[in-house]
Amino acid sequence: MAEIRVPELSLVVLVGVSGSGKSTFAAKHFKPTQVISSDYCRGLVSDDENDQSATPQAFELLHHIVGVRLARGLLTVVDATNVQYEARKSLIDLAKRHDVLAEAIVLDVSDEIAIARNESRPDRDFGAGVVIRQRKDLRRSLSRINRDGFRKVHVLRGQEQIDATTIGYDKSWSNKKDLTGPFDIIGDVHGCRSELETLLERLGWEPVRDAEGRWTDASHPAGRTAVFVGDLVDRGPDTPGVLRLVMSMVAAGRAICVAGNHEQKLVRALNGRKVRVAHGLQESLDQLAAADPVFVEDARIFMDGLLSHYLLDGGNLVVAHAGLKESYHGRASGRVRSFALYGDTTGETDEYGLPVRYPWAQEYRGRAMVVYGHTPTIKPEWINNTICLDTGVVFGGELTALRYPERELVSVPAEQMWYEPVKPLSAPGYRDPGTLDINDVQGTRHIETRYGGRIKIQEVNAATALEVMSRFAVDPRWLLYLPPTMAPPQTSPLDGYLEHPHEAFEEFAAAGVTEVVCEEKHMGSRAIAVLTRTPEVAAARFGITDGSSGSVYTRTGRPFFADTGPLVERLREAVAPLWKALDSDWVILDCELLPWSAKALDLIRTQYASVGAAAGAALPEAVAALTAAAGRGLDVGGLLDRARRRQDNAALFRDAYARYCWPVDGLEGIRLAPFQILACEGRASALEPHAWHLSTLGLLDHELITPTRHRFVTLGSAESRAAATAWWEELTAGGGEGMVVKPAVQPPTGRVQPAEGTQPDGAPPKRPPARVQPGVKVRGREYLRIIYGPDYTDSLDLLRRRFLGKKRSLALREHALGLEALARLADGDPLWRIHEPVFGVLALESEPVDPRL
Missing domain, CATH: 1.10.287 (Helix Hairpins)
Structure with missing residues (x-):
C-alpha cells in the first residue's frame, strides 16, 4: 500500500477523465466539506449536473468557493477532469493568490473502464467519444504536467494502484504550534557575540564555555526556548561566534531561528553568486574567511535552511524577521518569504537612500502576536499586538529580548558602536493608533468573551454606537471600559413595595451564592475615571501626548464636562495612596459622580x-x-x-x-464615590472580591471622595438578612436611593455551583439560573416615585407585571463585554481589540428596553 502525503494546507487537484473514479477517490480519502465538485457546482447553477452550457458559470462558482476556503486556511480538493492545461493553470494561479501549495493527483485508468462506468450511470449520456477526447488531452498533459507549477504530481496508474493508495498529511515547516514555550525571543544580533552572551545570562541561561571562556552552547534551567528573529550576521565584530552559539542551541533543540535578509545575502555570497557587498556583508566574509572551512560550510547550510517564519504556541505567536501580516501566517510562497525577510515597502526611497517601509503593523488586526526585528528603533513599542525587537545593538543601541508569554522586555546596552548607522535610529511611533478604524466596529459582529461566550451585536445597534463614538466620545485612547446596565430584582409582592431586598437575597441564594455585599447606591451619575500618575505615564502607556493625565466620562463614553482637566487633577491627588497600594502608575475606577x-x-x-x-x-x-x-x-x-x-x-x-440636588460652583460641591477598582498595570482587578475593593478604596481620605457604605450578608442567616433589610429601610427613609446587592465573590464565568444550606429555612437550594447577575439594584419606595411618577403607588398591581427579562439579559451581556475589555487591557492587547467589547457595550445600549428599569 502506497501513501500520498499532501500539505495540511494545500489545494489538491484531481486529474482524470470522466469515469476515472475521482469522486469515489475523493469521498474515500477526504471529508465531504473538503471536496468541491464541478458537477455539483454545475447542478447549483442549472439544476442539471450534465448541463454543459452552464460550465462557465459552474467553474466561476467553483473558483469562488475554493478561494474562500483557501483564504480561511482550509485544505481543499477540486473534483473535475482538469485534463487540459488551462483548467489546471487557473487553479494553480488561485492557489498562488492565496499563498498555498498545489498538489496534483492523476487517476489514470483505461478507456474501457471509464466508458463502462459512464454507461452504467443513467445521468451520463454523452457517449464514449467524450472520454476518448479527454483521454487524448490527459496523455498530452502527462508529458508536461510536472512543469505546470504543482509542488508534486502523483500519478496513479490503474485501478489496483488507485485502490491501494492512502492519503497522509504533512504539517507545514513553519507550523510549530505544538511548541508552547515559554520563549525568550531575541532581536537582531548582527555579530555582537559578547552582548548576546550578556543578554542570555540576564535571561537566566547557563553557558557551556570553551577554553577561552566563550559560550559554545547554553541551556535554561526552567526549560525555556530561545527564538532568534534573524540577522545574526554582518556589521558586528564576531559573526562566526554568534553563528556557532546559535547553531549549537538549535541543534540541541533549545532554540529556533528564522531567516533574516542578511543571512540570505550572506548565503548567496558563500554560494559564489554575485551580490552587492554592502551593509556589513564584508565584515562577515572577512571573519568567515579566517574560520575553519568545515564550520563555514556548516554555517552556510544552517543559514540556507532557515525558514521565513514560525507559528508557535497554538498559533498565538508568530515570529518573522520583518514581521508578517495575518493573511500570510502559515502560508508558503515567494511573496510570503519576501515579506518576512524585507517587510512591505512603498517602492520609494528616503533621503538616506533606504526603502520606505509600509506601516503594516498599524493596520494589523490579527489575534496572533507578531514579534519581529529588521528595522532598528530606539526602543521596542507595542503596535496592534506586534513588536519590533531590533534596538540597534550593532549601532550602539541595545540588544533586546521579549519574554513570552510574560510580555516582559529585557535589554542590555551595546559595548560600543560597532557600525556607523546610515541614518539615526528613530522611535516606532505610539503604542497604538489614536483613531478608530470603522472596519473594526461596523456591521453585525460576534464578539468572543471569556466570561459570557459569544455575544452578537446587531448592525443597526452598531450604527447607532458608531454615531455616538465618532461624534461625542472622549479621546478613544482613554475609552477603555464602559459599565454595564444593572437590573432590578424580581418584583416584590409585599404590600406597598415594587422592589425589596428579599427578592434579591432569594435570587442569589437560589443560585448557590452564600454571601453578598450590599452597597449604598449613590444617587449620582455613573462615571468611569481613568487616571495616570503623571502625563509622562499617559504618554508611555496610552500614547496620549497632549499633557493630560486622565479622563472622567459617562457610561456612554462622553466627557462629563466640557473641560474635565481640573477634575482629573483633583482626582489624581485624591487617589495618590493607590499608586503604592496597587504598585501601578495608572488605575481605572468605577464611580458615581455626585450630586445627580x-x-x-x-x-x-x-x-x-x-x-x-x-x-x-x-x-x-x-x-x-x-x-x-x-x-x-x-x-x-x-x-x-x-x-x-x-x-x-x-x-x-x-x-x-x-434630595439629590445641591449647589455646585465649578468643582466646589462635586463629590466622587468610587466603589470598584477596575484595572491597573498588568491586572484586571474587577473580579477581585468586593471586600478587597472596598478596603483598598478605604485608603482614600480626601474631601473629593465620598465613601460607599456597605454591609456583608450571610444568606444562610435569617438574622443577617433582616439586619441588611433594616439597613436598607433606614437608607431609603433618609432619602437614599437604595442599595446594590452583589455576590461577595463574583464567579469569573458568572455561574455558581449550588451549596447546601443556603436557604434560611434550611431547605435545599433551588436549581441555579443559567448565569448569576453581577449586581441587582434595590431601590427605595420614594426614589421609585421619581422613576414611575408621583402616583405610582396607586398602580402597583399594574407595575408588578413589568417585564424584566430583556433588562436582565442586557445586564449580563454588557457585564461580560466589560470584563472582556478589561482582560484584554491587562493582557496588553492593542487598542482596537479593547475597543471591540467596549463598542459592543455602547451598541447594546441602543436596544429598546424600558428605561425605568
Whole structure:
C-alpha cells in the first residue's frame, strides 16, 4: 500500500477523465466539506449536473468557493477532469493568490473502464467519444504536467494502484504550534557575540564555555526556548561566534531561528553568486574567511535552511524577521518569504537612500502576536499586538529580548558602536493608533468573551454606537471600559413595595451564592475615571501626548464636562495612596459622580421639576374647589380624597428629587464615590472580591471622595438578612436611593455551583439560573416615585407585571463585554481589540428596553 502525503494546507487537484473514479477517490480519502465538485457546482447553477452550457458559470462558482476556503486556511480538493492545461493553470494561479501549495493527483485508468462506468450511470449520456477526447488531452498533459507549477504530481496508474493508495498529511515547516514555550525571543544580533552572551545570562541561561571562556552552547534551567528573529550576521565584530552559539542551541533543540535578509545575502555570497557587498556583508566574509572551512560550510547550510517564519504556541505567536501580516501566517510562497525577510515597502526611497517601509503593523488586526526585528528603533513599542525587537545593538543601541508569554522586555546596552548607522535610529511611533478604524466596529459582529461566550451585536445597534463614538466620545485612547446596565430584582409582592431586598437575597441564594455585599447606591451619575500618575505615564502607556493625565466620562463614553482637566487633577491627588497600594502608575475606577444635578440638571428641570411645579400649582386649587363643593353638600368625597392623596404624592415627589440636588460652583460641591477598582498595570482587578475593593478604596481620605457604605450578608442567616433589610429601610427613609446587592465573590464565568444550606429555612437550594447577575439594584419606595411618577403607588398591581427579562439579559451581556475589555487591557492587547467589547457595550445600549428599569 502506497501513501500520498499532501500539505495540511494545500489545494489538491484531481486529474482524470470522466469515469476515472475521482469522486469515489475523493469521498474515500477526504471529508465531504473538503471536496468541491464541478458537477455539483454545475447542478447549483442549472439544476442539471450534465448541463454543459452552464460550465462557465459552474467553474466561476467553483473558483469562488475554493478561494474562500483557501483564504480561511482550509485544505481543499477540486473534483473535475482538469485534463487540459488551462483548467489546471487557473487553479494553480488561485492557489498562488492565496499563498498555498498545489498538489496534483492523476487517476489514470483505461478507456474501457471509464466508458463502462459512464454507461452504467443513467445521468451520463454523452457517449464514449467524450472520454476518448479527454483521454487524448490527459496523455498530452502527462508529458508536461510536472512543469505546470504543482509542488508534486502523483500519478496513479490503474485501478489496483488507485485502490491501494492512502492519503497522509504533512504539517507545514513553519507550523510549530505544538511548541508552547515559554520563549525568550531575541532581536537582531548582527555579530555582537559578547552582548548576546550578556543578554542570555540576564535571561537566566547557563553557558557551556570553551577554553577561552566563550559560550559554545547554553541551556535554561526552567526549560525555556530561545527564538532568534534573524540577522545574526554582518556589521558586528564576531559573526562566526554568534553563528556557532546559535547553531549549537538549535541543534540541541533549545532554540529556533528564522531567516533574516542578511543571512540570505550572506548565503548567496558563500554560494559564489554575485551580490552587492554592502551593509556589513564584508565584515562577515572577512571573519568567515579566517574560520575553519568545515564550520563555514556548516554555517552556510544552517543559514540556507532557515525558514521565513514560525507559528508557535497554538498559533498565538508568530515570529518573522520583518514581521508578517495575518493573511500570510502559515502560508508558503515567494511573496510570503519576501515579506518576512524585507517587510512591505512603498517602492520609494528616503533621503538616506533606504526603502520606505509600509506601516503594516498599524493596520494589523490579527489575534496572533507578531514579534519581529529588521528595522532598528530606539526602543521596542507595542503596535496592534506586534513588536519590533531590533534596538540597534550593532549601532550602539541595545540588544533586546521579549519574554513570552510574560510580555516582559529585557535589554542590555551595546559595548560600543560597532557600525556607523546610515541614518539615526528613530522611535516606532505610539503604542497604538489614536483613531478608530470603522472596519473594526461596523456591521453585525460576534464578539468572543471569556466570561459570557459569544455575544452578537446587531448592525443597526452598531450604527447607532458608531454615531455616538465618532461624534461625542472622549479621546478613544482613554475609552477603555464602559459599565454595564444593572437590573432590578424580581418584583416584590409585599404590600406597598415594587422592589425589596428579599427578592434579591432569594435570587442569589437560589443560585448557590452564600454571601453578598450590599452597597449604598449613590444617587449620582455613573462615571468611569481613568487616571495616570503623571502625563509622562499617559504618554508611555496610552500614547496620549497632549499633557493630560486622565479622563472622567459617562457610561456612554462622553466627557462629563466640557473641560474635565481640573477634575482629573483633583482626582489624581485624591487617589495618590493607590499608586503604592496597587504598585501601578495608572488605575481605572468605577464611580458615581455626585450630586445627580451636576450632570442631570437639565433632566431635572425639564422632566421632574416641571411635573412638580404643575402639580404644586394645580392640585391645591383642585383640593380647594372640591372642599368648597363638599361644603355645599355635593357628593365629591371620593374625588376629594383622591385629590388630597395626589397632592401629598406630589409633595413627596418634589422632596424625592430635591434630595439629590445641591449647589455646585465649578468643582466646589462635586463629590466622587468610587466603589470598584477596575484595572491597573498588568491586572484586571474587577473580579477581585468586593471586600478587597472596598478596603483598598478605604485608603482614600480626601474631601473629593465620598465613601460607599456597605454591609456583608450571610444568606444562610435569617438574622443577617433582616439586619441588611433594616439597613436598607433606614437608607431609603433618609432619602437614599437604595442599595446594590452583589455576590461577595463574583464567579469569573458568572455561574455558581449550588451549596447546601443556603436557604434560611434550611431547605435545599433551588436549581441555579443559567448565569448569576453581577449586581441587582434595590431601590427605595420614594426614589421609585421619581422613576414611575408621583402616583405610582396607586398602580402597583399594574407595575408588578413589568417585564424584566430583556433588562436582565442586557445586564449580563454588557457585564461580560466589560470584563472582556478589561482582560484584554491587562493582557496588553492593542487598542482596537479593547475597543471591540467596549463598542459592543455602547451598541447594546441602543436596544429598546424600558428605561425605568
